[in-house]
Amino acid sequence: MLLGIFLLTGCTKSSEVPETREEKVVGYLTGAGNKYWHLKEVYVNAVKQVLTDAQLRFTKTYTIDPANTDPTRPRGSFVNSDGYNGTWKLIGGGETLYETFLNNPAGPVAITFIINDVSSDKLDIEYTLNMKTQREVYYAY
Numbered sequence: 001m002l003l004g005i006f007l008l009t010g011c012t013k014s015s016e017v018p019e020t021r022e023e024k025v026v027g028y029l030t031g032a033g034n035k036y037w038h039l040k041e042v043y044v045n046a047v048k049q050v051l052t053d054a055q056l057r058f059t060k061t062y063t064i065d066p067a068n069t070d071p072t073r074p075r076g077s078f079v080n081s082d083g084y085n086g087t088w089k090l091i092g093g094g095e096t097l098y099e100t101f102l103n104n105p106a107g108p109v110a111i112t113f114i115i116n117d118v119s120s121d122k123l124d125i126e127y128t129l130n131m132k133t134q135r136e137v138y139y140a141y
Contacts, residue, residue, distance in 0.1 A: 021094035026064060026074040028118045029088075029097075034063035037123055037138035045133055057081060060138065062088060097125060 019027075029035060039058040042049045064076040075089035078099065086101040086108075097113040113125040116135070126135035 020071075022074050022090050023071065025090055025094040025115065025118055026076075028120055029062045029123065030064040030076060031120075031140075033066070034061055035140055036061050037140050039136060040139050041135075041137035043126075043133075043135040043137075046135075054082075 037060045039051070039055055039060075042051060042055060058081050060078055060080040062076060062078050064074070068075055073089065074094075075087065077085065078088050079085040083103075084101050085103055086099055088097060088099045090096065091098050091112075095115055097115055099111050099113065101109045101111070111127050111129075113127050115123075115125055117124040121140050123138040123140070124135070125138075126133055128134075
């Protein structure tokens with residue numbers, strides 16, 4: 001009888017819908033609503049840089065937009081320890097993080113980051129500007 005139960009439960013189909021890449025990235029990026037990230041490494045044109053005192057203390061917090069009802073367009077807000085804040089959204093199937101800094105003195109600035117790697121405790125992103133590629137690696141804990 002136990003064998004029959006195991007066979008029946010082992011052969012039933014799951015009704016759960018698998019998470020999309022975007023849903024996974026949002027979950028890693030924002031945790032249960034917001035997540036605090038600490039800068040740990042910076043590379044310029046693939047050369048690891050020695051972090052300054054300010055960079056050693058640099059953090060960024062990503063928050064999901066609870067009013068967003070469109071799961072195909074994940075978005076939210078961010079704030080960093082330098083006092084800058086803005087909005088973020090995922091594009092390109094969750095491969096790209098698009099940030100807009102809203103309180104820049106010269107006006108809004110947008111940066112498109114390529115997501116190299118993201119997990120529950122690591123965020124590895126990079127962008128290229130003026131022929132210089134900057135890679136930033138953050139850890140959450």
